[in-house]
Amino acid sequence: MPASHFVPRRPVLLGRRHESDVLDQFLHRTQAGRGGALVIRGEAGIGKTALLEYMRTAPGVRTLRVSGAEFESELAFAALHQLCGSMLSVLQRLPGPQRGALEAAFGLSSGTPDRFHLGLAVLNLLSEAADEQPLLCLVDDAQWLDRASAQALSFVARRLHDEPVAVVFAVRAPLGGAELADLPELRLEGLADADARGLLASQFRAPMDRQVRERIIAEARGNPLALLELPRTAELAGGFAVPGAAPAPGSVEASFRSRLAGLPADTRLLLLTAAAEPIGEPSLLRRAAELLGVDPAAVTPAEDAGLLTVSAWVRFRHPLVRSAVYRAASPEDRRAAHRALAEVTDADTRPDRRAWHRSMAVAGPDEGVAAALEHSAGRARARGGIAAAAAFLERAATLTPDPGRRAVRALAAARAKRDTGAAEAALTLVAMSETDLGPDDEPRRAEAAALRARVSFDRKRDDEAVVGLLRAAKLTTRCDAAGARELLLDAFAAAVFVGRFAKGPRLLEVADAAHAMRPGEAPPRLLDILLGGLATQVREGYAAAVPQLRRAVDLHRRADDGGEYGLGEVWMACNAAMDLWDDAAWRVLADRQISLCRQHGALASLPVLLSFRALAHIHAGEFGDAAALVDETHSIAVDAGAPPVVYVDVSLAAWRGDEATTAALADVAMRAAHERGEGRLANVTEYARAVLHNGLGRYEEALQAARPACDLDEPGFYSWIPVEFVEAAARAGRRDLALPVMERLSERAGASRTPWATGVELRSRALLTDGPAADELYQEAIVQLGRSEGTVHLARARLLHGEWLRREGRLSEARTQLRAAYEQLSSIGAEAFAARAARELAAGGEQVRKPKAEAQHRLTPQEFQIARLVATGATSKEVATQLFLSPRTVDTHLRNIFKKLGITSRRQLRGLPLVVTRTA
Template structure:
């Protein structure tokens, strides 16, 4: 059948041949074959494997019955390659071995497992090129799909090909090169159909069949089987509106029904046993009194191949065999498979078989499923844990235990990101009866999911209700839930100005605690209800505690960093964002890393290191692409604003406004307003900056209110709005006078200088920003001072300040502000030379990132771990960098690039 399925596939075979040539020449490739059931994807994969001379081929396939077993497909693919596992860095090795169940340990983060698999593939390919084929991706377990898609997006120069086949209309895996496999052209379809017809058929009927099957090869071969000429004359019994896959499966069911009873039992057992272990299959069938001779009719009918592994010619045959079994037959097959599955080496699959072998409640099996759920969680398999827990809940008669299991399953689905599954499970749990703590947990999970999906104004009240219920039952959980509620209200901001005070009043009822969540909650409620000055001691206690927060509390950085900004604690921001990035990279923490990168990029921005900020943004975007998540605009917006590259910068800012408005996130509107004001101040478009800053500063947003006030003072003084400038300066002083940090003193000194035209305050601001290490703010202070001196007709002094600003902005990469400084210098009569292209500009963004890390002394594996690349790809890029820069070693990088 394979050769028949390849008829008319010249284009597809040529593309697969190119892929093999690329891999043999040292390149890596990823490719997705997408098409409907039966269109020939599996035949093309077989052809690819058959042509891979000199290439190591490993295969895996998704199995519908196995889709809840975490890392099951990854185990298939990686098991033959584990001889290379000892060459991986220790954290990656431990993560992979834990994920595939060969070692015990803490639940590994997906990114660390992904890096380990990438490294494993790279190490295997160092001996000979590697081709990994993954069929039926639509049935992969979620974690295997996530990891393999991550790896496919990071392949570069490892001599590895990763080829997927997925049934349309499934969308995964997204973001990879695709080849759509369509039906055959009419001429090829007619030839293929003629080979399957039992005899001559009227040409009009044949044309109708070709049209109805849309050239699907499997349909052309399979649907005519067993039909008489009379039946064929009516186009398979008349035109059918049923989906083609369903009709094909029905055709296979019809063929299976014609087989002897024991043969049908062989097919059913092979369909239920997903690994394809022939020896295990025959041991199970032996318990049923069925011998090898029972398989002969199915093999003769080409419905199964039992030569080395149990393999169906198409997934629809497996599905048809499974659906052809009665409920009693299925339980019997699961029972014998459980008996022959080793409880020591494969306890979870044994538990799964046992769970489907029982007809009613069974507490012993429910216990076994709970243990399997614990093991799945220990491997980071939240989806699998949820599946085990759901089935355990179905098998217990204890109402209290059933509620606990359903609630645990809902939380596991939430941790897995499968939020659509949560409401039904919570609804089932609420059928109870519920204990008070269980009811509070139900509301907590429901509110958390609502907040994650939509952090706007609607998420606050459910979080508050959950926190109230937890208050006397679990004080620590209550504090964190209150904190999330107030954080949600902070994000809502001006979109609902009454929400934050009402949430803060409610959150003030939280049980006291000196953990970080409790300190943050105390500080924020006081900030809202008592005012900035009164809240400052509590806010500062919380911010100071952040410097010693345990790793598990880094998850709170999404709210901790804005609090540090609010209190002008740049030292704390620098420390906690640096640590969060380091911990997230070391552990592969997918939940933490994107936020950590974005917040660290903001710190680099203030330090005047836009190149480093850009590298972090690139890394975050690469991470989003690698995991298939939608790209977030906010990381690129400040870079675009300070570089002033129009119209690109305005497009990003406007997109941020639109998204924030649609989600009801007033805090993001304030941030977008700040970026717009900074962009137009840099461009010298002061009226536009004035309007943006005045609107943005109309609401006292956490962290960004003083940013907007500073932009407003600058724009207002340049547009002659002296009253507005003076008012903004006074509002700013209410905050800066309380904190006493060098950052706060610098901000206030600059506002005083602009409003009061005070030379001393200009010099103070420069000194304070220099002390705080805030290179961007210091360069802006030099620029504003130079502009003031020029207007005072002190040209010589102005030139000194403006040259300092211009040089700093040029070095930083803040092109808009550098242009503004250049125009001011020209007004003093000084000619500004254009920047000579530097050697770093010859490098791509990724090459620059690699070069920067190499300059710091990191090894290739360390660079790869930071940038989600294999060490071989890092080495390949370094060779390209050396060639571009005309050097031969890492030792020369620092001197050439001046990093």
């Protein structure tokens, strides 16, 4: 579960501003003691449940939730059992007749409950439950409520005006019992086209054919569920997939099929042809119908039945109609329809669409068709259409007659599927390739093993993934030394993630393998240089590795922006930059790869890259930017099927000094670390706890938090954890613990010599030094950190120096440093450290004033991202490309941003202090 969801947050519902406002007003009245009832009514998939979820996350109310179920609709009092079961402890407080009615309804006593007494019992039970906090009862799928529960709840709903209790029913139109007929209603209609496009763009980040997108918008008619479900099959891949691959709900499909059965055969064939053609061009459909011998007038019965319309475009009445039409047809008719469409599709202007229809028209293997699909895949990938490329390759593999060639295409399809985050599909294709490989086809078997291992690591970053990658590297060595080193770098990344939970010295195993597998006489690649530096670091120590690591990081940083690297290489290059205390390279490397991933729609790589970039934002004191990336990271991790990347959530909460949130996130993160075998997550969690406790001045607790991770020497963390440990140990009076860590820190910083390294080393050494020497160390630390991007470290150096100066009795100088520290820490939102500075200032005789709240403009995470990008001069189209939104959606958000900030132009965004809304 993504860490940003550990604490309930209000969802932002696109296109539902009016509805959200209505619900907010309804809740405000309830919180003021004026309860009531509301019925949200709309068709299936229109967003009723989403609005209930919006209400569920409202602050200041206790929520109870009930869901009706069709199979329980004849089971008396089933819904009341759900609603009241947790409140039976107060049953004895009810008057006798009411208690008796409720006991009878719950089977606690015999008899038939009186409806009136039962209704009053439920009302009083809810009233009791709302004594301490307003109560919100959410009833989903109320059309399936059993009649007895519906009657009791409708009775209650009409008597809540003077109670801090609200009941909200979600009912599917046109269903819904008479019991709810006279209650206030909120009717849901489809989303406007602009909002529909925004929803589609926000949920499906891979490139999508424009005409296919417009067809989805038109056919969905604003139904959010249709917009989210329809593209998961053909449309997400640009129309190159089997329509109806995901079955429609049984009852809906049965209804559509019954309507189709009554149509003439020619009409059904015409409908099938329209369903098989993803664009909806009338001229194309007409020409295909002629080839099939179908009179174009055959469309009239389908139009009369309300199944589709033909005007400027061919549009089905509902997205599920198209799936039902296709699924109801025989295989022979499907092939005939695709064959006709292939014949009438221009081979010069639309070669890919023609190749796809040809592939669906053949009944068995066909090398010519498979080869055409393979060419189409190459064109699709070049355009950034990885999903379409994967669809072409998967179909090509299926149609390839030669087993060896089929295995090659299946592996290519598996790679493309992995790039889109479709792990299960990728593994299925790997298995398909392995069945076709001959016993002597060592290169392909090694490639299959490598892909399987990489998918395993994508899904679960545990010790087994490291072992799989090492095994794949050894298999690959004999046939592809360069590929084997790429796998070793991936294994290195996996071993770093596993860390302390490895079932052996995995980092050393990978380093030894890399040392034994050094490149030959040819000029080494960037990857080889990086792998060599990492192997040296593990085998010989940090100082020996610095020249190689610095060369690798510098070369990666200066490389052509068009270069695309494997995920393991990017991770380890960023790790190396952090180990070298090279914050500029760390930022540049993360930014470049994020841009490439966005451009190509490669979702699998984005969560970790965004996490690296968010940590760089924290380092620079840009907490709002970090929070915005956290929000995006979790969303994309879910889309890509990757494990949640929760590192930044807990770190950001700690730097903000949010004790409750840090504690909650840290507890869940540590459990997840142990469950997944992900030692890196444990390291980050301990680091975050140390930061929090240092900020709060609880140095003994900070010392205990940092100690486990500090005892380890794992890539990517030495620039962070020892600094916290030394401060905690020094302030806790444990010089004996601080000095050995300080010695290692000085050795590494001396080898690195960047401003960041030098600054934190000087700051840490000053904590263990007395007299004028300490003063000089603090001053030089501030100078050095001022030359780095580490705003948070600079501010803390000023805080420590000010604290030292005050203890030395140099109050005027102390106030200067403490005032600068307080202003900087407050402005970036590091509240615990700012409070430390405020306490020191107060102890030195100076009262501090908190920044005025009106100077901070609070935006949602997505609004914040858009505002920051627009402030740099980016156009709506450029912002949309980066954030996987439509330009219209960006403009809609901008209007909201302008309204919140009280401005009227993009230029006015520059320089405004923007803050991300914290939801809890």
